[in-house]
Amino acid sequence: MELxxxxxxxxxxxxxxxxxxxxxxxxKSSRNAMRAIRRHRTRKEFAARLVGHKITRxxxxxxxxxxxxxxxxxxxxxxxxxxxxxxxxxxxxPVQHTHVVITxxxxxxxxxxxxxxxxxxxxxxxxxxxxxxxxxHVAIDPLDxxxxxxxxxxxxAERASKLKPLLLDQRFISGLGNIYSDEVLFAAGLRYDRMxxxxxxxxxxxxxxxxxxxLQEAIKARGTTLDDEAYVDLYGKPGAYQLELKxxxxxxxxxxxxxxxxxxxxxSQRTSYFCPQCQS
DNA sequence: GTTTAACCCTGCACGC
DNA sequence: TGCGTGCAGGGTTAAA
Numbered sequence: 001m002e003l004x005x006x007x008x009x010x011x012x013x014x015x016x017x018x019x020x021x022x023x024x025x026x027x028k029s030s031r032n033a034m035r036a037i038r039r040h041r042t043r044k045e046f047a048a049r050l051v052g053h054k055i056t057r058x059x060x061x062x063x064x065x066x067x068x069x070x071x072x073x074x075x076x077x078x079x080x081x082x083x084x085x086x087x088x089x090x091x092x093x094p095v096q097h098t099h100v101v102i103t104x105x106x107x108x109x110x111x112x113x114x115x116x117x118x119x120x121x122x123x124x125x126x127x128x129x130x131x132x133x134x135x136x137h138v139a140i141d142p143l144d145x146x147x148x149x150x151x152x153x154x155x156x157a158e159r160a161s162k163l164k165p166l167l168l169d170q171r172f173i174s175g176l177g178n179i180y181s182d183e184v185l186f187a188a189g190l191r192y193d194r195m196x197x198x199x200x201x202x203x204x205x206x207x208x209x210x211x212x213x214x215l216q217e218a219i220k221a222r223g224t225t226l227d228d229e230a231y232v233d234l235y236g237k238p239g240a241y242q243l244e245l246k247x248x249x250x251x252x253x254x255x256x257x258x259x260x261x262x263x264x265x266x267x268s269q270r271t272s273y274f275c276p277q278c279q280s
Numbered sequence: 281g282t283t284t285a286a287c288c289c290t291g292c293a294c295g296c
Numbered sequence: 297t298g299c300g301t302g303c304a305g306g307g308t309t310a311a312a
Contacts, residue, residue, distance in 0.1 A: 001305060032289080063306080080306045082290080097290085116289045118306050134307090161282065170307085177305055224305080227292095231305070248305095269285080271303080 001079040003142070003175025004218035004241065005231050006063050009085060012234040013058040013067070016087065021054040021105040022069075032117045033099035039122040049073055049123040050102065062138040062174030066129075074129055076122050077112070083119025086111045087234050137171045142211045153204045156196040163207075164192035165268040175215070179224055179248045182273045184210045186247045191279045192265065192272045217244065247273040 001009075025047035027033050033043075040046040053069040060066070067075040077085065088094070088109050094101060100112040100121055112121050129135060140147050140155075155173075159166060166172050167181040176184065185192055187210035190203060199207070218224060223239030225231050226249065232238050246255075250262045250273060260277040 005305080035289085078306080080289095081304065083306090114289095115291070116304085116306085118289070159281085165283080168306095179305060226305075268283085 001063065001081075001083065001231055002177035002180050002224075003060075003063060004180070004215055004221075005223040005239070006060055006065060006079070006175075007143075007219050008222050008233055008239070010058050010060045010065055013065070013085070016234065017067075017104075017110060018055050018057055020108075022050050022052065022102055023105045024103040025050045026101045026103070028099055030099070032097070032114075035117045036099040036112060036114060036119065037121055039120065046121075046123060050075065060141075061135060062141065062170055063177070064135060064138065069123075073123050073125055076124060076129070076135075078120050080114065080116065080118025080120070082116040083112065083114035084231065085234055086113055086232075086236060139169075139171050139174045141174050142176075142215060149205060149208045152208050153201070156199060156204060156207075159196045161196050162193045162267070163190060163196055164272055166196050167211075168268060168270070173211070176211070178270045178272075179245070180214055180218065182248045183246060184214045186275060186279060187214055189279055192267055192274055217241070247275060249273065 027037055027043040027046060037043065037046045050069070053071050053073070055067050055075070056070050057068050058065065059068070063078065065077040067077070069075065077083075088101075088111050089107065090103070090109070094111060095113060097115040098111050098113045101109050103109040124132065140151070159172070163185060164181060167176045167184065168178065184207070188203070188207040190207060218241040221239055221241035221244060222233060223231055224241040224245070225238035226242055247262050251264045252261050254260065255262055255275040255278060258275065258277045260275055262273055263276050265272050265274070
């Protein structure tokens with residue numbers, strides 16, 4: 001799950017879950033459920049820090065979701081490759097790989113599901129949160145006001161890295177993952193292996209605009225759902241941005257702009273998709 | 281500093 | 297049909 005999916009989730013949670021009081025928290029007894037709350041010593045301790053509190057607001061930091069509680073503590077969610085939140089009720093049996101069920105006083109619940117267990121859920125005080133290096137390292141948010149073109153130009157010039165790994169680096173810029181970084185590079189007309197400190201001002205500007213445009217469009221489309229098992233929103237509904245993907249997952253298919261077959265390359269342990277004609 | 285490999289997990293598609 | 301292999305939206309760590 002990348003920035004657009006997390007942001008869609010944040011907006012839905014803000015509307016639907018903020019203001020609700022937590023009545024009960026169930027952490028399944030499976031090994032993977034324990035993995036989901038691995039920062040906590042026991043299931044009991046995790047639950048105790050949530051029960052009785054109201055969720056007051058929902059924020060996003062990069063790919064992290066922060067649900068602030070009325071006591072001041074924060075429930076942090078990170079989704080990894082396969083994690084997701086799903087709204088449910090007691091009448092609906094939890095799907096496989098449901099690790100945590102948070103039940104609300106007003107009825108209904110919030111479920112954390114994660115087959116591959118790269119995601120996690122934990123509660124932290126503001127003090128603990130401030131000291132957490134994962135969150136401290138989350139870089140500038142591309143949708144934030146302070147993400148300006150001159151700032152971005154400076155950051156790129158400061159580094160000497162290939163663009164693809166740099167865009168994936170959450171400490172450089174937050175929120176992009178494998179899908180959107182490829183889409184952004186295509187939209188900017190830049191290759192995955194271009195060095196960050198060799199871009200012209202015009203190229204920096206194209207990259208800057210591409211990041212914002214791709215992410216905004218993806219949010220508008222409510223995220224990318226590649227197949228049924230993949231990302232779905234808080235209510236189980238798929239997004240629609242997969243219909244607008246230009247390169248990701250399109251190996252061998254003609255480029256939507258120039259008809260040249262889309263190619264792939266292995267970089268940073270991930271597959272990158274690009275058009276050899278449109279990107280240089 | 282940058283890059284690479286291994287690792288953390290389950291599920292699925294693919295080739296034999 | 298069954299089985300091994302590799303890959304999948306994430307990230308960390310150690311070593312080169």
